[in-house]
Each structure stands twice: as structure tokens, then as C-alpha cells.
């Protein structure tokens with residue numbers, strides 16, 4: 001088997017996610033034969049450094065021996081069982097461990113099998129809680145501009161990225177969209193915290209006006225990842241928590257992308273010193289191995305559903321693979337790696353290297369901004385730095401960087417004109433350095 005033969009078979013039958021298949025008339029499809037650590041290897045023997053953690057899921061490298069062993073052990077014991085009326089050790093232990101490390105007040109775990117479904121669960125639970133509490137007029141959600149919460153219709157309704165959303169708009173419900181505090185729009189010389197504080201006024205106004213009809217505010221804490229790795233100051237989280245309490249509105253923290261050490265703390269919410277009413281986790285939850293998601297919620301929300309069956313307050317939501325034991329075993333092995341310590345500290349040190357190595361990018365005549373939160377660094381390509389004029393999206397300059405990097409053995413997958421690094425935590429300082437230099441050369445090529 002070689003790349004060419006497999007690619008031909010692939011393109012005959014596989015319809016790939018988030019892909020214009022016609023692009024593959026000229027872009028090679030890359031079949032991956034195996035992985036190890038930060039590396040992926042194709043059938044022609046080319047190796048690629050996975051600088052985007054395979055869509056932000058991988059934490060401790062591909063084919064991690066410890067996670068592999070945990071899954072194999074579990075597979076020999078129990079692959080799956082219905083989670084209604086039945087339970088199993090991995091899901092019990094995972095719930096206990098998640099609650100132990102999550103922000104305080106989160107006491108119950110509801111499982112699904114992907115991030116979008118976790119968002120759906122949180123939205124439905126919040127709405128249903130208010131209904132159970134005699135507040136059926138609370139039916140709306142507040143979201144941020146430039147937000148992304150997934151691809152299912154409910155998750156898309158509370159998202160605000162025109163690229164993914166616009167086509168389906170007639171199918172989506174209306175939300176109250178508040179301008180994002182993300183700092184790429186701040187004035188020259190204004191610091192993140194001042195800008196973030198200033199932008200909170202919009203949220204306060206929306207809550208004052210609408211709280212009587214609002215179930216919850218949904219946010220991505222600290223980094224709007226799919227929206228171009230746009231970042232804001234943790235002070236927003238503290239201000240939002242206080243305002244949600246004051247206005248009797250739930251706070252949903254979508255930590256699907258930022259959870260599990262990505263931002264320099266285990267969960268991004270910690271940096272604002274807050275506990276949300278719902279925290280959605282997926283992606284890194286299983287170390288990037290298997291589809292699993294979970295919504296953690298409070299005793300108060302749980303109690304809002306706890307009643308005699310005939311009173312019809314039950315949360316009647318399920319997915320076939322809810323709480324799958326193999327996925328739970330992978331998640332437990334992942335948490336075990338965190339628990340043995342040193343990961344967050346090591347990430348902070350690696351984040352510093354990422355910052356140092358990326359700094360020269362900011363001097364590039366066609367890079368508008370280099371921004372960083374923990375182990376996420378993003379550089380935005382821009383046509384005219386002074387006028388802050390972007391490149392027309394039709395020019396697909398990000399794609400040019402993608403192709404250049406692939407040729408050099410690096411997997412980057414820019415979001416439009418935003419080049420970003422979000423590598424597995426097992427990357428080395430030398431690899432980060434090489435990655436930054438390739439990105440720089442790629443940007444150079446793409447902006448010529």
C-alpha cells in the first residue's frame with residue numbers, strides 16, 4: 001500500500017468533514033499509517049508533526065502506551081453496556097475523579113459522546129430546569145459574537161460563525177448575541193484586561209434587558225478557538241459569574257477545546273476563580289482517543305429534576321454510546337497522567353517557549369497580531385497592517401501555509417488567515433522552535 005493507492009480508494013467512497021471534496025483534485029489526501037508521540041506517518045514514509053493535536057483532541061501523543069494499555073485492559077473485560085439501569089466501574093470512577101478536579105459546586109456528571117451533544121445537553125438541561133422550577137418563560141440563550149459551540153442545530157443556534165451557520169439559518173433559533181470581549185479588536189495600546197472589562201458592559205445590558213426570558217449565557221472560557229483563536233482576559237469570567245447570579249441566569253462554560261490544561265490551568269474557568277452551572281467537556285477528555293463528552297452540573301440543577309416519575313420532571317435524553325466503558329477507561333488513564341503531577345507546570349514552561357519562539361512572527365509585515373493563552377498561539381495574516389485590512393478570504397492564503405508546512409513535515413491547519421499552534425503536550429522545545437520557523441517561512445511564502 002502507498003499513499004496514492006489508498007488516496008484513490010478513499011476519494012471514491014469517503015466524504016470528509018469540513019472539506020470541499022473538489023479541492024482534492026489538486027490537494028493530496030494523506031493516508032496515515034501510524035502515529036507516535038507528536039508524529040504521524042503516511043504510507044510513503046513521510047512524517048508530520050501534529051501541531052494542531054488532530055483537531056485539538058490529543059494531549060499526550062499518538063499511540064500513548066499508557067492509554068493504549070488501559071483501553072486494551074477494558075476491552076478484555078467489557079466493551080459497552082447500556083447506562084440506564086446499569087452502570088460500570090470506569091464511569092463511576094471517572095465521575096468521581098472529574099468532580100474531584102472540577103471547579104467547586106459541580107457535583108453530577110451527565111455523559112454524551114461528542115462535544116456538540118454535550119452542548120445540546122447543557123442547553124436542554126438549563127431550559128428544562130427553569131421549566132421544572134415554574135419559570136417556563138425562560139426560553140432564550142445569550143451567546144457571544146464569534147462563538148462556536150458545535151455543528152448540531154442547537155449548538156449551531158448558539159454559535160455565531162457565519163461560515164458554518166449562514167446556510168442553515170432558517171433552521172436555527174434566535175439568540176441574544178452580545179459582542180465578544182476578544183482582544184484583537186482592542187484599541188492600540190489598550191491592555192487585555194481594560195478592553196475585556198469595557199466589553200462586559202454589553203453583557204450587563206443584555207442581562208438587564210432580557211434576564212426574565214433567558215435560561216443561560218453560554219461562553220467559551222478565555223479562547224474562542226474555532227472563531228480564529230480569539231482570546232480575552234479572565235476578568236470576564238468573574239464579572240459574568242457575578243452578573244449571572246444577580247440576574248438568575250445559568251452560566252454554561254464550554255470547555256470542550258480549552259479544558260485539560262490547554263490554557264495553563266486544568267480548566268480555563270479556574271483563571272477567573274469561578275464555577276459555572278454547567279461545564280461541557282470533550283476533545284481532550286479521552287486524551288484524543290475515543291469520542292466521549294460530559295456535562296458537569298450543580299446539586300441545584302440535579303435537584304430540579306429529582307422527583308417522583310409521575311411529576312414529569314425527568315431529563316429524558318440519551319445517546320446509544322453514553323458513558324462507553326472503553327472511552328471512560330481512556331479518560332481515566334488521561335486523568336491518571338495528570339494526577340501524577342508536573343503536567344501543568346511543564347505546559348507552562350512549554351507555553352513560554354511557544355511565546356518566545358513565536359514573537360518574531362509579530363514583526364512580519366503581514367502578521368497583524370500574535371496572541372497567546374497557555375499552549376495556544378495564533379498569528380493572524382493581514383494584507384495591510386496599518387489599515388488593519390484583511391486578505392480577501394477567496395485568496396485562501398491559510399491553505400498556502402498548510403501546503404507549505406506539509407511539505408516540510410508539519411501539520412498546521414489554519415483557520416482562514418489565522419495560523420495557530422496547539423500541539424500535544426509531549427512536544428519538545430526544539431520541535432516548537434522548528435515549528436515556529438516553518439510557520440514563519442510559510443507565512444512569508446503565502447503573503448508574497
Ligand SMILES: *Cc1c(COP(=O)(O)O)cnc(C)c1O
Nearest residue numbers: 114115116148149150254256257
Ligand atoms: C469542537 C468544539 C465543539 C464541538 O465538539 P464536537 O465533538 O466536534 O461536536 C463545541 N465547542 C467547542 C468550543 C469546540 O471547540
